[in-house]
Amino acid sequence: MLRDEDSLERRIEKLTRINEALIERIDRADSARGSTYMLFQTAAVLEQEVLARNRDLETALAHLGEINRELALARETADEANRSKSRFLRAASHDLLQPLSAAKLFLSHLAEVATEPLQADLVGRIGNAFDSTEELIKALLEISRLDSVRLDVASERVSLGRLFQKLAVDFHGAAEAKGLDLRFVISSATVMSSPVFLRRIAQNLVSNAIKYTASGRVLVGARREGTDVWLEVHDTGPGIAEEDQERIFNEFERLSPEGETQGTGLGLSIVRRACLRLDHEVALRSSPGKGACFRVRLPLALDVPGAL
Ligand SMILES: Nc1ncnc2c1ncn2[C@@H]1O[C@H](COP(=O)(O)OP(=O)(O)O)[C@@H](O)[C@H]1O
Ligand SMILES: [Mg+2]
Missing domain, CATH: 3.30.565.10 (Histidine kinase-like ATPase, C-terminal domain)
Structure with a gap:
């Protein structure tokens, strides 16, 4: 602090230092005020940004919801197509088995009268072909039953x-x-x-x-x-x-x-x-x-x- 006994030079020196300190403090206050303002500005910009991103997000979510609805619809269509494929396979296999068993019956009559070796051989071959066809149709029928959602497979x-x-x-x-x-x-x-x-x-x-x-x-x-x-x-x-x-x-x-x-x-x-x-x-x-x-x-x- 300034004292009466201080020399003029000393007083000037002290005053200069006090002055410098004050200027420094004012500078600091100024820059603080500046950065607060900057912060305020940044916050405002960020808020705009957040709002914009939120809007983007809402649009994306709405879009996703729409896609999900479309997917569910497509899945339902595919499931129905699959069910109708299974129904078709089941009905076709079932209907094919009836004429096939009739044909096997006719063949067994034919076997009784086909006494020539060549005839007997042919009858045998036709019989084998019928058996393979029957096996295939039964397997297809079984697969379509196993694929059917209504099949009860309780343990x-x-x-x-x-x-x-x-x-x-x-x-x-x-x-x-x-x-x-x-x-x-x-x-x-x-x-x-x-x-x-x-x-x-x-x-x-x-x-x-x-x-x-x-x-x-x-x-x-x-x-x-x-x-x-x-x-x-x-x-x-x-x-x-x-x-x-x-x-x-x-x-x-x-x-x-x-x-x-x-x-x-x-x-x-x-x-x-x-x-x-x-x-x-x-x-x-x-x-x-x-x-x-x-x-x-x-x-x-x-x-x-x-x-x-
Ligand atoms: N025990 C086994 N040993 C060797 N190969 C086998 C055996 N079981 C199945 N396989 C092979 O797997 C294939 C598929 O079998 P499968 O689905 O039962 O049809 P399939 O017997 O009518 O040919 C057979 O063709 C055969 O090549
Ligand atoms: Mg097999």
């Missing part, structure tokens, strides 16, 4: 032991005709599945195992895993290469050359569809030359502890 208790007994009856003759050793490992497991569809699944797997195995054995068994049980069909056939293991489950996909084995190429696609409807996992373990093991995972019926 109930199924005894694997009893299923194995029925399969043994179904396939005993076919295995014997090929000299194959068909075996069922006795099982006391009770699972939750559809008796009809589980039997169809197993029939497809066992018939494939017998069809594609030239010699050796086909083994059907059950293996427990936690609260599930795997129904397994092992064979000593040619096996399936890794790269083919997915696609053989597709419709009309066959690995063996045309004419070597008879088949529609629909069996495994029926297995896949039925398993999907029943929520059963299907798995395949195989490598070329080492046979194949097709497996289906089934939930054990809960109130039967230690069912295996």
Whole structure:
């Protein structure tokens, strides 16, 4: 502070410093005021920006809603088309089976009178062609049933032991005709599945195992895993290469050359569809030359502890 005893130079020096400090303070205040103004300006610009983005967002959301409505409509149309395709397939397959069974009946009459070897041979061939056609139509009918939303595939208790007994009856003759050793490992497991569809699944797997195995054995068994049980069909056939293991489950996909084995190429696609409807996992373990093991995972019926 200024004192009376200070010299004039000293006073001037002090006053100059005070002056500098004041100017500095004023400068600072000015710049603060400036930045507040800048902030205010920036905020105003930002607010405009936010409003604009909000409007963009609202437009985009409205657009999205419109697209969603269009998608739902397209989906509904596609579902209806699919349903009508299934209905058509079902009706056509059903109607085709009737004249076919009539033709088979006529053929059996013809077989009685066709005594010449050539005639008998032809009758036999026509019979085989009819059988293949019938098999194909029945498979298509089955697929369209499995695709139908109205199909009831409710699960109930199924005894694997009893299923194995029925399969043994179904396939005993076919295995014997090929000299194959068909075996069922006795099982006391009770699972939750559809008796009809589980039997169809197993029939497809066992018939494939017998069809594609030239010699050796086909083994059907059950293996427990936690609260599930795997129904397994092992064979000593040619096996399936890794790269083919997915696609053989597709419709009309066959690995063996045309004419070597008879088949529609629909069996495994029926297995896949039925398993999907029943929520059963299907798995395949195989490598070329080492046979194949097709497996289906089934939930054990809960109130039967230690069912295996
Ligand atoms: N156990 C098996 N061993 C070897 N190949 C198999 C076996 N099961 C199925 N396949 C192959 O998968 C293909 C598809 O089987 P599938 O859908 O049942 O039709 P299909 O038996 O009428 O040909 C068969 O053609 C065959 O090439
Ligand atoms: Mg088959």
